[in-house]
Amino acid sequence: MILMISVCRKVLITSGVSLADVLGGDINVYDFDDIGVPEGADNKWRQESSEKWLEKLVNDGEDACLLGQIVLGEIMACPSFAKLDGISFCLLDVSDFERIQRLKKRNTYGADQNMLNWAAWLRMHHQNPAWGQHVIKDGAWDGLDFSVWDKEAHWPESVTIIDTTDLSISEVAKQVAQWIYSDNMPDSERSTMSSEELGLPIFYQEFPEYFDTPSDIYLTNDKNEVIESLLQKYAIKSVLDMACGTGAQVLYLAEKGYTVIGADFSPQLVKIARDKAKQQNISAWFTDGDMRELSISGFDAVITIDNAIGHLVKSDFELAIRNIVNNLNDGGLYIFDILNLDAMTDDVIKADSERMTDKRITADGTTIINIRSSTIDRDDGYLISENNFTFQKDGKEKKVKNKSILQIYTMDELRNILSNNGFQVLEQYKADAYTFAADDSGYSIITVAKKG
Numbered sequence: 001m002i003l004m005i006s007v008c009r010k011v012l013i014t015s016g017v018s019l020a021d022v023l024g025g026d027i028n029v030y031d032f033d034d035i036g037v038p039e040g041a042d043n044k045w046r047q048e049s050s051e052k053w054l055e056k057l058v059n060d061g062e063d064a065c066l067l068g069q070i071v072l073g074e075i076m077a078c079p080s081f082a083k084l085d086g087i088s089f090c091l092l093d094v095s096d097f098e099r100i101q102r103l104k105k106r107n108t109y110g111a112d113q114n115m116l117n118w119a120a121w122l123r124m125h126h127q128n129p130a131w132g133q134h135v136i137k138d139g140a141w142d143g144l145d146f147s148v149w150d151k152e153a154h155w156p157e158s159v160t161i162i163d164t165t166d167l168s169i170s171e172v173a174k175q176v177a178q179w180i181y182s183d184n185m186p187d188s189e190r191s192t193m194s195s196e197e198l199g200l201p202i203f204y205q206e207f208p209e210y211f212d213t214p215s216d217i218y219l220t221n222d223k224n225e226v227i228e229s230l231l232q233k234y235a236i237k238s239v240l241d242m243a244c245g246t247g248a249q250v251l252y253l254a255e256k257g258y259t260v261i262g263a264d265f266s267p268q269l270v271k272i273a274r275d276k277a278k279q280q281n282i283s284a285w286f287t288d289g290d291m292r293e294l295s296i297s298g299f300d301a302v303i304t305i306d307n308a309i310g311h312l313v314k315s316d317f318e319l320a321i322r323n324i325v326n327n328l329n330d331g332g333l334y335i336f337d338i339l340n341l342d343a344m345t346d347d348v349i350k351a352d353s354e355r356m357t358d359k360r361i362t363a364d365g366t367t368i369i370n371i372r373s374s375t376i377d378r379d380d381g382y383l384i385s386e387n388n389f390t391f392q393k394d395g396k397e398k399k400v401k402n403k404s405i406l407q408i409y410t411m412d413e414l415r416n417i418l419s420n421n422g423f424q425v426l427e428q429y430k431a432d433a434y435t436f437a438a439d440d441s442g443y444s445i446i447t448v449a450k451k452g
């Protein structure tokens, strides 16, 4: 897959933040001008150089992202275009006024009306290729074959446009990374293991449509208020939610004005989260990703809420923590909750199983009854829940059994793991598992740890 990012005269992502760093080495990142820009470089030079770039990318045969002087119609008219196995375009746009400010700051040529005209043409071209074709066709490099535009209907249906006017360079890089990960990852790279194989609840992969079925059990708003008060206390501005599910925390925090990206192991849940953000007109970004590996970086805080780390075995939790360190700014925070192994007495486990035994009605009229019974392996810290689901609809019934396993921890264990892997614990307290309210008889642990 080749990704092309058109940046009018590269005013962006050339300083401060490297997109390559944000992408964490998964995709080769190139700057169009790396081949050297001769004095008086013109349309012909750009068009011939586009073909040289395509030849290189085809020969490399690896995922790559090319940034810079990319004109969609020219790329498509290059001889090597047909040899690519896939291509996606994104246009980084900016308001006229801000464009001129950035060019002036960069102290380079082009802070003039010609540049604004070129930017306006580029914007039109990427949305409507029929617009003003003479701009690139007149005096074009004779290696281009513009007839392919008419022969093959291979113009992309739409080109992603990111308006960078109000974004910092690091925010632009994050949004570009988001575009790359969310729209361009082939399904084959996503996990195909079933919930049963992973010991996960069935609502993550098999029945994601029921993840959000209204239930009195989950007091999400209460939890979100607690998380936000912690973020406020430490003056956090940007948050990466590495186990976002259908976006319970991401949407709440984005509405409160935080810059938030949500990631989750389950692409199905991420899709629901993304659709909700769109419907509710909330600007938040989502991507599939495993908290052990996902690399976006540059955040003030990472969160994993609602026992999400319990889905990892201990050694994988350590991998995740080390990865979280890499995604945080210096001094950044990791905030998470997990059930407290020391607090899970037999009585607590029984009461919790009873509370999680419930009946819900979905929007499509399906009744879901779950009977849960849990046991604990205290030596290894595994809380094992046997769920017996009954799905009823239109007089028909389907039964599904699901065993999910949660790795839980003591407070000391968490502190040790964190301090051995690049964190210093700032706060840790016992809390009610359903509301996160501080409560000495609660059986959750809330931890706030600082990188460094």
Ligand SMILES: C[S@@+](CC[C@H](N)C(=O)[O-])C[C@H]1O[C@@H](n2cnc3c(N)ncnc32)[C@H](O)[C@@H]1O
Pocket (backbone or CB within 6 Å): 204, 242, 243, 244, 245, 246, 247, 248, 249, 263, 264, 265, 266, 269, 289, 290, 291, 292, 304, 305, 306, 307, 308, 311, 312
């Ligand atoms: C209980 S849900 C919580 C979701 C959300 N934070 C909420 O409060 O609604 C736990 C989430 O962890 C995700 N998860 C499990 N293992 C993961 C991993 N290795 N990386 C990222 N997410 C993971 C699951 O897909 C699920 O969405």
